[in-house]
Each structure stands twice: as structure tokens, then as C-alpha cells.
Amino acid sequence: MLDYHIHTTLCGHASGSMEEYIEFALTQPLREIGFSDHLPMIKWAHPEYAMPFEKLLEYVQRVLALRQTYPQLPIKLGIEADYYSPAEEAATRSLLAQHPFDYVYGSVHFVEDWAIDDPHNLDQWERVGVDTVYELYFAQLQKAARSGLFDIVTHTDLPKKFGHRPTKDFSALIETTIRSYKDAGMVVEINTSGLRKPVKEMYPAIEILKLLKKYEIPLVFGSDAHAPDQVGRDFAQARQMAQACGFTEIAVFEQRKIVDTYPL
Template identity: 40%
Template sequence: MNAAFFDNHMHTPLCKHATGTPLEYAKAALDAGLRGVTFTDHMPMPAWYDADWRMRRDQLDTYVAMVREAQEAFRGRLDVRLGLEADFHPGTERWLEEVLSAHPWDYVIGSVHYIGAWGFDNPEFKDEYDRRDLDSLYRHYYVLVEGAARSGFFDAVGHLDLPKKFGHRDTNGSAALRALDTVATMDVALDFNTAGWRKDVAEAYPAPNLVLEAAARNIPFVLGSDAHRPEEVGHRFEDARASLSEAGAAIVTFRGRERQHG
């Protein structure tokens, strides 16, 4: 694997649906020939929000300590960075400010996992798609994505077209293009997330047509496997690089919330 690669989307057991310690993820990255990793576990949210799928607020310092331990253990061999995957959910902005000010993060992904009270990417609730109009669903979803981009909280938008996860594709596309216009205007990057290749839809996030549209708007991409197990680190990164290169898209990383090329 190309030694220039960073995996910038990785989780830990603190989120309650991942296995393997940060040390194991870092070792997997080193074995795969990566240059570095950024841990981006699901940030704590208010107790009423998605509590079964993320760390608690009182575990945030533990998470940071786990990543710092990996930094020290792999110093000089692997560049280990500290990040979060944060949720954009209207009404929780003050909570976001508090958590994001608690530690010096390198990279913060802004993801939309909920439309109202529906966790649309949760396999337990995927039958709700049968009750929804897909055009309306995607319009509502991309309004939230635009809100995330405008919020100023995030360095990149996570898995841009996530509602396709179980195979429910956006057949209209106009809301996605408006969202990309907003992402470009706000100078936010996009998560190129290879986990989609492991899901029912069998396609990375975002879809190839959206990668082309993003590249045309000079929106850069941040590579991430969305690994929830050490063996998923760097998943299909060569394919990701080929897709982005073909589209003419730039690949970036973040350190200290500052964008870095390469």
C-alpha cells in the first residue's frame, strides 16, 4: 500500500459497537504500510441522544488517553492523531461547543445519522425506509448536511450519501448537488469513506457521480475506512485513490484542525 496514506476515520470499543484497542488499530495500520491514522470515535452526546452507540461524556478523557498511549507507543513509526466523529443534530450546538473545546483535536468529522428521531443508518430501524418517500427523505437529509457544513464546527462532512447504506439510492440528486454547493462555499472537506464497500449498497461514500461533482467544485477529500475492527484499517485505499485520481480530486489530512495536503 502507498506509504503516503492516512486512515482518518477509525473507532474504538468506547462507542459500544467496535472491537480492538487503539494500539491494535495502530499496529494494523503499520502492518498495512500506512503513514498515519486519525482516531475519530463517536463523540459523546446528551444522554437522550443515541446513547447505545457512542461513548459517555465521562469517558471522553479515557478516549483521549487511549489515543495518546498509541501516539507514544508508535512514535517515530506511525503518525497517530486525535479526532472525533461528531453528530450534527439541530439543538445540540451548545453541547458540541463544550465537547469540541475540551481537548485539542486534530480533525473533526461532522456526520448526520438521524433525521428527526430516526437513526436511519441503524440496521434495527431500516424497515422505516419502506414507509418513507425517498425523494423527501433525501431532501430532508441534505438540508441537515448543509446545516452541518454551515455550522463551522467540522473539518469534513462524513459519508455524504449515507442513506444509501441499505440500497435505497437517491434517484433525484438535486438536493445532493445543493449540499455540495454549500460544502464548497463553506470550504469544508468530504470524508471519502470506504466502509460503503462493506455495506449492502457495495459502494463507497460518496457515489462516483458525487465525487466528480465535488471535484468540479474543488472540494478535497479525507480518506477513511470507518474501521470498527483493526482488520478494516485502510480498507480498499488503493481503490479509493484510483477513484479520486480519476475524478481529479485532492486528498488531504488534518492536524490541529488545519488542512494538510498529501
């Protein structure tokens, strides 16, 4: 098993030192881990959402140095990058090209100009309406896939975080979105952090996971740890769900390519 989704205090909303995340990982049945903190935000300044630009180099250097400190555990250099709109694609591409990332998570947190996963924005959900948020969100994900900027889709059904459920049937939209991942050669993450949120479900839901299997889209696993003891959290359950859907392996990334697989 591997955990590719680990944050650091640089993003402004996580706790614990990077060493503490690694020390906890060493107590878990993990063959490798990866840090994937929030890339500085290109479109707007949100110090509580992502690391500032002046911290990106420090982040990269610290992860690379930790590889020397912990030779017993492979540590990958990942990043979680937001998709905003076509206008920010070139700047995102050039920022990502400046560092030797092993993988780039593509995430959509924003529709219009507000973060759907921020509990301070529940009134925006009221204003826009649940169905419209879902529509906007999946349209953004398709654009993110088509941009070619990202290797892995994270928390693919994030709008369910607070328990918001659409009234319309979105299965066709979701399948089209999954096809866009396939066309872009993207991998999808099983992200266990949803179990720690009001929805109390992993991202993605099992119905989506079955579709990912239908399209033979590879998987990685991430805890989205924002505290050291969240590393590898609920992975036994995640593995069971993946196996129930027919998955047998996990993708291993290096320098933005799948270089190997581990048995699930």
C-alpha cells in the same frame, strides 16, 4: 495514504484494542492514521451508538498516550460528531472545544429522531418514504455545514447504505449541499465502509466525487474501521476512483487545520 476514520470499543459497537488497530495499520501502506470515535450524544442517550460522556476524556488521553508508544506512525486525534439541529449547536461547540482534536468529522445519522443507518430502523424507511428520507438527510447536511462545527464531511451519501434509491432526481439538491461544504471550507472524506454494506459502494458515489472536484474540495480517506483488520481496507480502489476524478492529493490535518498535503 492516510486513514482518518478509526473507531474504538468505547462507542459500544466496535471490536479490538486501540493497539490492535495501530498494529494492523503498520502492515498497511499508511503514512498516518487518526482515531475518530463517536462523540458522546448530546441530544439523546444511545449507548450502542456512541461513547458515554464519562469516557471522552479517557478516549482523548489514550490516543495522546499511543502517540508516545508508536512514534513511527503519526496518530491524529479525531472525533466523529453528530449534527442534530440548531438547538444542540452551542453544546456541541463547547464540548468540541474542550479537547485538542486534530479534526472533527461531521456526520448526519439521524433524520427526525431515528438513525437512518441502523438496520433496526428499516420500518422507518417504509413509513417515511425513501425520497423524503433523502430530502431530510441532505437538508440536515446543509445545516451541519452552515453550523461551522465540523472540518470534514463523512459518508456524505449515507442514505444509500441499504440500497435505498430515490425515485426523484436529487442532483440539484446534492450540488447545493456540496456548495455549502465549499462555503464552510469543509473537506470531504472518501469512506470505504460502504463497500462492506448492502449497497457495496463507497461513500460518496463517483458522480458526487466529480462534483467535489469541480468545486475543488479537498479529500481525506477513511475506512470507518470498527475492527482492526478494516484499517486501510479497499484504499487502492478508493485512490483509483479519486485519481479518475482528477484528484492528486490528500489533506493532512492538525489542530483543526489543513497543515500539509500528501500526494495521492
